[in-house]
Amino acid sequence: MAELERVVKKQEKLQHQETGLKGTFVSVMIVGGFIAACWLFAFIVFVIRNGG
Amino acid sequence: MHIHRLERIWLIFGISMLFLFLLVLGVGTFVWGMAPPHSGNHHSFDPTKVEEHAPFDKPGLKKIGENHYEAVMTAYVFSYAPDVIEIPAGATVDFIVTSKDVVHGFQIPGTNVNMMVLPGEVTEISHTFDKPGEYLILCNEYCGAYHEVMQARVIVT
Numbered sequence: 214m215a216e217l218e219r220v221v222k223k224q225e226k227l228q229h230q231e232t233g234l235k236g237t238f239v240s241v242m243i244v245g246g247f248i249a250a251c252w253l254f255a256f257i258v259f260v261i262r263n264g265g
Numbered sequence: 266m267h268i269h270r271l272e273r274i275w276l277i278f279g280i281s282m283l284f285l286f287l288l289v290l291g292v293g294t295f296v297w298g299m300a301p302p303h304s305g306n307h308h309s310f311d312p313t314k315v316e317e318h319a320p321f322d323k324p325g326l327k328k329i330g331e332n333h334y335e336a337v338m339t340a341y342v343f344s345y346a347p348d349v350i351e352i353p354a355g356a357t358v359d360f361i362v363t364s365k366d367v368v369h370g371f372q373i374p375g376t377n378v379n380m381m382v383l384p385g386e387v388t389e390i391s392h393t394f395d396k397p398g399e400y401l402i403l404c405n406e407y408c409g410a411y412h413e414v415m416q417a418r419v420i421v422t
Contacts (some may be wrong), residue, residue, distance in 0.1 A: 215387065234269050234271045234272065235271065237271070238271040238275060239273045241278075242275065242277075242278070243274070245278055245279065245282065245290070249282060250284070252286065259377060261301070262375065262376050262377045263377050
């Protein structure tokens with residue numbers, strides 16, 4: 214019985230970990246996308262201005 | 266070690282972004298020859314004796330090739346010498362600038378020309394002026410009471 218409880222708890226913990234990172238993932242992608250967009254914008258401005 | 270699937274995705278995303286930036290930086294530097302404003306000669310000289318040092322003993326605009334000019338300029342409180350440069354459209358100008366007194370700025374808005382001018386150091390930058398018009402050179406380093414009036418012009422005809 215104790216063994217069964219331990220397995221159930223372990224599974225619950227795993228499931229919790231699997232679902233718990235979705236929000237973090239979205240946040241990371243938003244921040245990453247913002248950094249990439251800013252970098253791209255600055256780079257394009259630099260290249261355009263370099264040409265005169 | 267267990268890495269969550271989503272963690273793996275954002276790690277790959279972050280690391281690839283880093284490598285992409287480094288790649289573009291490398292290509293820009295070694296293939297396109299892009300560089301920040303630099304000093305042609307690294308030796309320092311006495312800023313109070315600028316006129317005694319070449320090329321500042323003969324400041325001004327000099328034609329050095331087909332549509333290629335060299336502008337030897339000095340910055341001082343609160344102006345540049347020369348303060349007007351006239352060139353034809355499509356001309357490339359190599360600006361060679363030094364300061365006679367304090368730290369000044371040298372910026373042409375709307376272009377990549379933007380550098381610090383340090384006393385006793387020579388700073389160089391090149392720019393090709395394709396579009397005709399009047400370009401403003403301004404000081405963007407606070408240099409004193411009349412900093413805001415410190416300017417020069419590039420007239421492209």
